[in-house]
Amino acid sequence: MSWQISPKVKDLLKKGEDLIGLDPEEAEFLLHLDIESRETYALMESANRISREQFGHKGENHLHIGINVEPCPFNCKFCSLTEAAGIFTRTIPFSNDDIINWATNAEAKNADALNIMTTGTYSFDRLLEVGKMLGEKVSTPLVANTRDINYKEGEQLLDAGFVGAYHAVRLGEGRDTPFKREKRIKTIEVIKDVGLSWMNCVEPVGPEHSIREIAELMILARDHGAIYSGVMRRINFPGSPFEPFGMITEREMARMVAVSRLVMGAVPRAHCLHEPSSLSLIAGGNLFFPEVGASPRDSEADTGKGRGKSIEECRQIFRETGWNPDLPSNCFEAASAIGITAEKNSTRAALSQH
Numbered sequence: 001m002s003w004q005i006s007p008k009v010k011d012l013l014k015k016g017e018d019l020i021g022l023d024p025e026e027a028e029f030l031l032h033l034d035i036e037s038r039e040t041y042a043l044m045e046s047a048n049r050i051s052r053e054q055f056g057h058k059g060e061n062h063l064h065i066g067i068n069v070e071p072c073p074f075n076c077k078f079c080s081l082t083e084a085a086g087i088f089t090r091t092i093p094f095s096n097d098d099i100i101n102w103a104t105n106a107e108a109k110n111a112d113a114l115n116i117m118t119t120g121t122y123s124f125d126r127l128l129e130v131g132k133m134l135g136e137k138v139s140t141p142l143v144a145n146t147r148d149i150n151y152k153e154g155e156q157l158l159d160a161g162f163v164g165a166y167h168a169v170r171l172g173e174g175r176d177t178p179f180k181r182e183k184r185i186k187t188i189e190v191i192k193d194v195g196l197s198w199m200n201c202v203e204p205v206g207p208e209h210s211i212r213e214i215a216e217l218m219i220l221a222r223d224h225g226a227i228y229s230g231v232m233r234r235i236n237f238p239g240s241p242f243e244p245f246g247m248i249t250e251r252e253m254a255r256m257v258a259v260s261r262l263v264m265g266a267v268p269r270a271h272c273l274h275e276p277s278s279l280s281l282i283a284g285g286n287l288f289f290p291e292v293g294a295s296p297r298d299s300e301a302d303t304g305k306g307r308g309k310s311i312e313e314c315r316q317i318f319r320e321t322g323w324n325p326d327l328p329s330n331c332f333e334a335a336s337a338i339g340i341t342a343e344k345n346s347t348r349a350a351l352s353q354h
């Protein structure tokens, strides 16, 4: 067997390493690579190298705190917190003490952000109260993960102490959810216009999604300037309507994480993946979401007692793969602080010519 990789793949990896970003067709081509091929391992090596250089070996832990369990009438097909799933038949609001304990414990363990997630009909005013309450207890950056918002609501999030918002156009948006893609994009624009940092992920990926649909969302994230945007695979909760399709493997997710890393070019400050997996940490990923409280992937009310990985577990996976969770986060710093500089880019370009 030759040690050479195909010239086309070599050219695309060089483009990725130069942080130029990839076109949709180029991303699709790489997403189609044989998982066993030398080209796929070269792809993951390129993504790994640029992330370690660009992010300075920082491993990011952004704790997901789902602050309410509630049978949600929006019935997104991939979500376990729906009326249709029938797993949760009553509202379980976590107490202020629960939320504060999760947050202070996370801060003590050097978490880099707290992602506060609500279900689709949760009171927006209550979310603002939680933001204000946490702002008095912790200094860890707060990121909201809630429904579509308008400009005024975006400003209210800022006033309540949130510095960022996670919001994604999901795979199958409008098909597997009742939401319009245009409205989701409008919210992303609102988030950025009011001065919140926009966080994203290509999600929830399942075997039934077309490569084109996946590539398009990677490009959308890059073109709208996501702070981070990696890949989350869909987890099938018991009885999920997607059970017949199965789930993608961690290895397949690692290949997607690598492609999305090259697509993102110089734009991101980190590269996320979910659920946590060491394979993606050698393929360009460097951001985990440990989890407590409600999760749309779990049948346990508190995913910290179910599927959710703890901060300790995530810290250990980072250490095993050569990432340092104790360095300061890159996500909330000025862009110049994280190595996206002309000098580094030119060094990288020179290196990639060898």
Ligand code: SF4
Pocket: 072, 073, 074, 075, 076, 079, 080, 081, 082, 118, 119, 120, 121, 177, 296
């Ligand atoms: S994803 Fe959000 S809006 Fe959709 S059903 Fe689940 S909680 Fe409701």
